[in-house]
Amino acid sequence: MKTKLIAHTAKLAGRLLLENGAETYRVEDTVGYICSQYGFKEVEVIALPTGTIYSFVDEEGVPHSELIRTKTRTTNLGCVARVNDISRGMSSGKLTLEEGCAQLEALSRASAQPLWLSLLGNVLSAAFFALLFGANWLDFIVAGVCGAMTRLLGLLFSEDNISSTLYALLSGALSSAIAMGSVALFGAGNPTAIITGAIMPLLPGLAITNAIRDTVNGDLVSGVARTAEALLKAVAIAAGVGVVIALWR
Amino acid sequence: MTIARILFDLVVAGIATAGFGLLFRTEGKSLLPCAVIGGLGYIVYDWIVLEYASAPVAAFISCLLVGLIAEVAARILKGPTIVFATMGIIPMVPGYGMYRTMEAVVQADYERATAVGMETILVAGAIALSLGFATVVARRLLSRRRVR
Numbered sequence: 001m002k003t004k005l006i007a008h009t010a011k012l013a014g015r016l017l018l019e020n021g022a023e024t025y026r027v028e029d030t031v032g033y034i035c036s037q038y039g040f041k042e043v044e045v046i047a048l049p050t051g052t053i054y055s056f057v058d059e060e061g062v063p064h065s066e067l068i069r070t071k072t073r074t075t076n077l078g079c080v081a082r083v084n085d086i087s088r089g090m091s092s093g094k095l096t097l098e099e100g101c102a103q104l105e106a107l108s109r110a111s112a113q114p115l116w117l118s119l120l121g122n123v124l125s126a127a128f129f130a131l132l133f134g135a136n137w138l139d140f141i142v143a144g145v146c147g148a149m150t151r152l153l154g155l156l157f158s159e160d161n162i163s164s165t166l167y168a169l170l171s172g173a174l175s176s177a178i179a180m181g182s183v184a185l186f187g188a189g190n191p192t193a194i195i196t197g198a199i200m201p202l203l204p205g206l207a208i209t210n211a212i213r214d215t216v217n218g219d220l221v222s223g224v225a226r227t228a229e230a231l232l233k234a235v236a237i238a239a240g241v242g243v244v245i246a247l248w249r
Numbered sequence: 250m251t252i253a254r255i256l257f258d259l260v261v262a263g264i265a266t267a268g269f270g271l272l273f274r275t276e277g278k279s280l281l282p283c284a285v286i287g288g289l290g291y292i293v294y295d296w297i298v299l300e301y302a303s304a305p306v307a308a309f310i311s312c313l314l315v316g317l318i319a320e321v322a323a324r325i326l327k328g329p330t331i332v333f334a335t336m337g338i339i340p341m342v343p344g345y346g347m348y349r350t351m352e353a354v355v356q357a358d359y360e361r362a363t364a365v366g367m368e369t370i371l372v373a374g375a376i377a378l379s380l381g382f383a384t385v386v387a388r389r390l391l392s393r394r395r396v397r
Contacts, residue, residue, distance in 0.1 A: 021273075023331055077332045078276040084329050113274055121271025125339075128265035132258075132291070133345055192348060200265070200344045201272055208342075208377060209335045216381035234347065242351040 002038070002097075003058045007066055009101040010034040014045075014052045015068050016083050016108055020076040023210050024219040027052060030087045037090065038097060049073065049225045073229075075206050082107055115155075122151040122201050130197025136189045142182045146175045146198035168233045171202055172240025180248045195241060202237050204230040250296050258295050262340040263288035269339050275332055282322055283336035290315040291340040304368060308341050309375035315341075316383025324391060334380060343372040 014031040027047040031054050035043040040056035042063075055065035086103050089095035095103070126147025127140050135143060150171040157163040175198035179191045207230035215223030266287025270280045290311045297307035319333035326333075346369030353362035 021331075022329070026329065026331075075272075076274040077270075077329075077335070078274045081276050081279070081328045081332060085327075088327075117271055121268045121273075124268030125265045125272065126268075128261050128268060129340075129344070132261050132265060132340070192345075192352075196345045196348045199348065200339075200342065201269065203342050203344055203347075205269075205339050205342045206273065206335050208373065209331065209338060209380060212377040212381050213331065213334075213384060216384055238347055238351045241348060242355050245352060246355040 003064070005097060005101060006035065006038045006040065007056075007064065009097060009104060010054065011066055011068055012101065012104040012108060013083055013087060014047070014054070015070065016079060016104065018047065018049070018052060018068070018070045019072055020074060020079040020083075021206055021210065022080045022083075023217070024048070024214045024222040025217045026080070026084070028219075030083065033087060033091060034100075047219075047222070049222055049229070076113075079107060079110070119148055119151050122147040125201045126150075126198045128197070129200040130193045133193040133196045134190060135193035135197065138182075138186065139190050139194050142179065142186075143194045143197040145182075146178045146194065147201060149174055149178060150198065150202065165232055165236050168202060168236035169240040172199055172237040173244045174240075175199055175202075176241045176244040180244065199237055199241065202233075204233040207233065250299055254295070255292055258292045259288040262291035266336050266339050270336055273335070275336065276328070279326060279328055279332055282326060283333060286315055286318050286322065286333055286337035287340050289318070290337050294341055304343075304346070305371035305375045308343075308372045309379045312338050312341055312376045313379035313383055316380045317387060320383060320387035320391060330384075330387075334383075338376055338380065341372070341376055343369045346372060 010031045013034060014027055017027045017030060024047045028045040031047070031052065032043050032045045035045075035054065035056045039059050043054070043056045045052065045054040049070070051070055052068040053065065055063065057063050083104065086095065086100050086107075090097070090100040123144045124147075127144035130143030131140050153171055153174055154167060157167040176191075176195045179194035179198065182194070183189075183191045207226055211223050211226035211230055214226060263284040267280055267284040270283050275283060293314055294307045294311035297310060298304055315337035316334055319330055319337050322333045323330040346365055350362055350366040350369055353359070353365055
């Protein structure tokens, strides 16, 4: 019974970390730590962006292995930080296994981010990045509108891979269409600043950070896979922007 | 570089970074530190681009700084480094270069596209390299509870 609970807790922690954008070594460390802390022997973990495999020998000497498949990858750094806190609590003895498992369960059932908050984030970063790249006040507002529209466009797409690439393409196109349109209609000054600001929230900053941290850590497979993910997204955004500018001429 | 420009960079890049923080669902308590790290990084980047060197060099130095501050902040605030590092480098991500590359491609000006595109790739590479470098340096200097 206890074996089941330990394996379940490790699996839960690994899944939460991988799905919410943690680095590979953090996933491997956390899963491995939970397993070995509660008495499993010969714990081996390999984490990849698309799934995690771990094996261990339980207290009766029976070998087990488990597989966690991750199909969606979102960014929720708050969740990563929470799992990190819980695993720290368990390793320092502040949390028992049962408490840790219950907290992880609660975390995996936590509600999605309210729409207004992500809208606010998107609008703020798009508008202020535009300002940083030399926008005037009208451009600033237009960039904010672009940010809001791309976020709303995101509601139409689920989070699997094909649609996230399509979403990157379409949101790049939408941003530049709004920017070009507002320059033509209201004489907003600087389409470059607007478009740059609007595509900043879409760019794969986290993916590239993680790719490098993985590579430096020696998790070469994950590093290369995440680089590919980041490149695909960046190219899709650029293509979306490019198509609209080309058509506008 | 004037004081006004420094303040402008700090506030505007800071708010933009905080917006990203909301988007990436950073915990409320790390939002302000992230914004400050992002703002500081951008000040250094802007200063180097204005007075001394090209964008890739500026990106390397400023992101190295961001990476080191992030490692320290993670230990003080007891959160994962990735939270602070990811947020901190956001203002340096070369969205502007990407746009100008695309613009040049669309105008069939391949010479400019190659030049600007090369710079964009170099900036991205510099960010990546400096972050990796910061991680290695921090591992050496600051002891970790769980050493890998």
